[in-house]
Amino acid sequence: PDVGAAISEALACGTHFGASHQGELRWAQKIQALVPSAEKVRFTSSGTEATLLALRLARTATGRTKIMRVRTHFHGWHDHMASGQNSHFDGSSAIGLVPGIAESTVLVDPEDLEAVRDGLAGGDVAAAILEPTGSSTGMVPTSPAFLEGLREATAENGTALIFDEVVTGFRVSPGGAQGHYGIRPDLTAFAKIVSGGVPGGALAGRADFFERLDFDITREKGIEKVGHQGTYNANPVAAAAGLAALTKLEATGACARANAMGDRIRAGLNDAIRAAGVPWAAYGTFSVFHIFTNPAGREDVSPGTFDPFACGYEELRGNAPGAAHKLRLAMNVNGVDLTGWPGGTISATHGEAEIDATVAAFARSLDMLKADGEL
Structure with missing residues (x-):
């Protein structure tokens, strides 16, 4: 206002x-x-x-x-x-x-x-x-x-x-x-x-x-x-x-609030990835999150161990075939619009309710991708 x-x-x-x-x-x-x-x-x-x-x-x-x-x-x-x-x-x-x-x-x-x-x-x-x-x-x-x-x-x-x-x-x-x-x-x-x-x-x-x-x-x-x-x-x-x-x-304190919500969403997304047993990871810093879809099919990728600095820029910018597009569509179906890379940015208006709703939508989206044979 x-x-x-x-x-x-x-x-x-x-x-x-x-x-x-x-x-x-x-x-x-x-x-x-x-x-x-x-x-x-x-x-x-x-x-x-x-x-x-x-x-x-x-x-x-x-x-x-x-x-x-x-x-x-x-x-x-x-x-x-x-x-x-x-x-x-x-x-x-x-x-x-x-x-x-x-x-x-x-x-x-x-x-x-x-x-x-x-x-x-x-x-x-x-x-x-x-x-x-x-x-x-x-x-x-x-x-x-x-x-x-x-x-x-x-x-x-x-x-x-x-x-x-x-x-x-x-x-x-x-x-x-x-x-x-x-x-x-x-x-x-x-x-x-x-x-x-x-x-x-x-x-x-x-x-x-x-x-x-x-x-x-x-x-x-x-x-x-x-x-x-x-x-x-x-x-x-x-x-x-x-x-x-x-x-x-x-x-x-808007920056600090947005950064705190960034920590919360990355942790929540990784919990959902871990629960789904998918070799992906959420990462990022401050009020930004990215979802690594493991385009090279690495066997050692997990939310707890993923290190983006161990990957080249080609791999980080790539995506498993069809994964980013279908993930975004699934998230839309579940009421959340991600940035297409896939990932997103958090603002100070995003609170715990919005973050938790996004994580829940992500968990449902992973289930949809698994049912569709994408994961």
Whole structure:
């Protein structure tokens, strides 16, 4: 209700002023209060735009051209992110790109710090970017040790570290994944929660990276300014929704409640898997859950022993033939809609009753799949 009321009030005043406004400043100040690394904030209209701006500023600040990315991690649909997320894992160019873009991208496997160090050794990588809890909301997880090693390696090589917290920002904790892990990136991209569920995004980070956007600083130093226009960047409606949502998150403990329900649903799903005698497992972190359907037919998979870090990204992203689709259909029949990967995200409005109902629906769905000969 608070976010809806803020949107309604902002709409009554206008959707675009053609200038900066007080709501934009308050929104940025709230982000700075919550996010450890947010010395400066620049607003965009989407997460894709935020990561695009991050790369532009990183290349400008370092004078380098290459970008390091982790295979399967998603950072929007712009040209620099077109290969290595869902296809072209060999680094070849996706369709529609001009020559040279894919060649300027260094792809590394998840959790491969040796490949990170090798890729940075040439001193030509402007930035390394990743989703701090892993790709697809942690389906292919990232360990704290990898984050720490990546922060160390990028700092040693003068490479900017960019956290894409479009998903994790203000979900993992009020300060995002970086607040939880205590790891400070140079730049952070935000969207989704940051704008209270309406279109919007932001880039935050070290002040020196933002100097090239500043009219006064670039004029005083006699350096070229980076252009960054956007009609609806920081528009009054997004600013009002974002400020209201972040204020609510900070004041109510919503992240902690959602994370607790994440623990509860993963435990309940694994109990149901164990009771059904199915070689699957539920896993995940914080307020997210994933269901591993064992596409390779591993005999050693069980809820008590499953370790996603022991699997490659191809296996984690795969599914036993037909399993994900039929599981989702069965869950729909039983009154619950899962995300198709399969899995889901928990919000602060999900309480014990909703979690327990989901687990019960999952148990019934496993029985249906067994009766259908799928398990």
